[in-house]
Amino acid sequence: MKMNTERFTLTTDDYLAETNALFYLSDAVTQLLEHREEYIQFGIVRYFAEYFTSVKNGNHVLFREFNYIKATPHNRASFIHIFWKCFRQIGKNGDLLTVLEYSSLLQLLCPDFPTEMVQNTARIVLMDDAMDCLMSLADFIYSFQLQFYYEEFLESVLVIYEDLLEGKNPNTVIVPTSSSAEPLSSTVSEETDTQEGVDSSVFLECINGLCERFKHKHPSVSCIKEILESNLRVSYYSFLMALAKHEGISQDIGALPNRSDLLIDPEMDQELERLVAQVAISPTSNSSSSAAGLKEPPRKASPRKSLHQRRRIEMESDGSTEETDSSEN
């Protein structure tokens, strides 16, 4: 929401649309109606105050449905941040997880989080190869950030990329003269046989055009330029990998620290203990800290093993059964 003084020149409708204020207001009312007894007792004004404070602090996306989580850039960034906060410990322990395991972790925070999104993330990490490989949290989370935050943009980039691979430039109008068109496409396909990917400068040109249409829902143009100018040719997944690893892009989103600081944050350790404890006890229990800290030792010893249990519990029951057995090993 970098608007500076521009916001004063927008019409009222544009201003409200730009800032998603109406989206949050209507969600607040929907939530209010769904939990009327609870909130009316609590006080309606206080409910709205709490709602917007939690939106401001970014913890409003916890345990909400996927459609809500992806609805605004702020929600996406908040969710990425929460994911990091909750599962940073895995990175610290050095555990490597599979696609399905990451998917389970995400579903602890957002029950209907689609596996497809996680698979797309894994394609970035593993360069679309050997999809059953294990991934470190650091590799996963930056790719996940890119995939989740810029999903629509990446989809459009893929379309452009595939068009370019096939030898048509999406930005130029093709003049239908058969004599010139045919040899051109054949040379291109020959090239792709020997060299991987597409010509970076042409790709950059096309992406620039795309960015104009996406307004500000794309990584900054200068970062894209920097990445594409460093190589003559680029493949889709190596481009995405470079985007995911680019610190400037990550800073613009503002959800994650730099890679070197990803696992260092002593201040957050305490809060993390509390949060993970809540999540581990029962993913569907109320998020108030009532039962926090009761069931820590077994989970803490190996978060990865208990993960399967948690997953199983979630599928088998509504989660009210506490995990009691850690003697799997």
Added chain:
Amino acid sequence: MAEKRRSGVGAAVADSGKAGKAESDEELLAQAGVGLLLRDALLKLVEARSEDPIGFLAEHFSNLVSEAESGPGGGAGAEDGPKQEEQSSAEEQQQLSRALWHLSLAHHSQRSAFNNNIRVAYDLLTLCGSSRSGSGGVQGRLYTEMLQCLCSEGGLSGTTAAPLLRRIRCHDYEAVPYELFRQGVLTCAAFADYIRKSQCLYAAVASRPERPAERALCRAVLGTLEEALDTSHGADSARFLEASAKISPAKLARAMAEVHVTSKLQEGPTMDAREFEDAAAALFIARVRVVS
């Protein structure tokens, strides 16, 4: 939170009874005054055009909550005693910071938004003293305190702000009408900007940050500034044009070049940043009318 999700799913499943539910939804919202509450919040948001609307709404609703809570306690000014007094002064501080928050929402160059925010701040502070004095307007004491806060929030040092505040402050017992209040706020905001600009000007004249600027150059710049501020009487727009023509870069450069030619190469006396700022401030303050 998880509770939310579960009943959310439940609501989606129980689609059959939706017609009946929608009606009671509307009734419920009307009964609880949600429509009014939200309309009021949206209006305030659109007026203020906050850069951070979510933060704005959070603050707005929190303010409403604390108002509702402090309302009955603070309103009953009949019984007195030390505790009562303590409470009302805490309440006063709260209102003051709330008023300052409103004033910080828009820059004063966004005049209509800024004026709206001044009005909100004024109403907040008027409410604050009304139980005791009963007269219209903000108490002079509060008004002066608010201007002080505005100046320090604007990055002004106490010594820079003091001469200005001496001119525009009111006596503690006075009731400040809206127009005066607005002028005071606007003057402080403009002054803070002006001082920031003059600091930039000094930095430009000094050319090297570690060395103080040449005195003669500073004099020339301040002279040009003074001339620009001293416009003929006439319509506001004409005076703005006149002033901006007088302080144009070309004009300033010429003035500086003239001095530079005469003082050629010799290391003349210098002027430090403090003195320059004070001189510039004096030019501004001389044009502020004394209030009381």
